[in-house]
Amino acid sequence: PHTLQEVLKAFGVERRLVEKYVLRDVDLVVEPGEIVVxxxxxGAGKTTLLRMIIGAALGIRNERYRPTYGKVEVPDNVKLEYMLPGEHEPKFGDETLLEHIVDKVGNPAIAVEILNSVGLSDAVFYRARFHELSTGQKERAKLASMIASRPNLLIIDEFAAHLDALTAQKVARKLSQIARRTGMTVIVATNRIEVIKALCPDKIIYVGYGATFSMRYEESEYAK
Structure with a gap:
């Protein structure tokens, strides 16, 4: 209220507009076909950085997906699949997992291969519906759905967050193999050391409350 502001001013207290930048002076390059973690x-800004890339790739005008200043450039031929948990995730209907993947790739054998690659290699999973799966199985099904869309850019926040260590490593290793084989660019956010090692990425991007810099994986502490 105006009266309260006058009282505060009398004691030398003034209201100020404080601007806080989650990320600033970001200057990063991700080459086609690279795997980046x-x-x-x-709260340091990992998800914000992913949103900036997604916004540029899809032409999203929402301010949450656009930088305050500067720009993010992506190739014109980008075909993006992404997952921001709780914000944007693959959608499943009442079809079985196998039917869902076949609808995307058009080939049952390839669909089975994709499901196998994310650790859903039992016939029970092929016939299962999404709502019947456990939390970890749902995460793997979402990954399979995105891979089946054959993107050339895959972005995942909180990658492998709900998988046990062994399964997370297997899925990360397989995703890395698929990306290397197809030339798909992969950008994921995770702090799990075993997952980072299994991905064997090209680059690590460090985000720390405004500061952002990248390093070749082999030069990082994760490669030791």
Whole structure:
């Protein structure tokens, strides 16, 4: 209220507009076909960085997906699949997992291969519906759905967050193999050391409360 502001001013207290940038002075390059891992503490800006890339790739005008200044450039031929948990995830109907993947790739054998690659290699999973799966199985099904769309850019926040260590490593290793074989660019955010090692990425991007820099994986502490 105006009266309260006058009282505060009398004691030398003034209201100021404080601007806080989650990310600033970001200057990063991701080459086509690279696997990149973004690391950083919770709230440091990992998801914000992913949103900036997604916004540029899809032409999203929402301010959450656009930088305050500067620009993010992506190739014109980008075909993006992405997952931001709780914000944007693959959609499943009442079809079985196998039917869902076959609808995307048009070939049952390839669909089975994709499901196998994410650790859903039992016939029970082929016949299962999404709502019948456990949390970890749902995460793997979402990954399979995105891979089946054959993107050339895959972005995942909180990658492998709900998988046990062994399964997470297997899925990460297989995703890395698929990306290397197809030339798909992969950008994921995770702090799980075993997952980062299994991905064997080209680059690590460190995000830390405004500061952002990248390093070749082999030069990082994760490669040791």
């Amino acid at each position: 973004i690391v950083g503490a919770s």
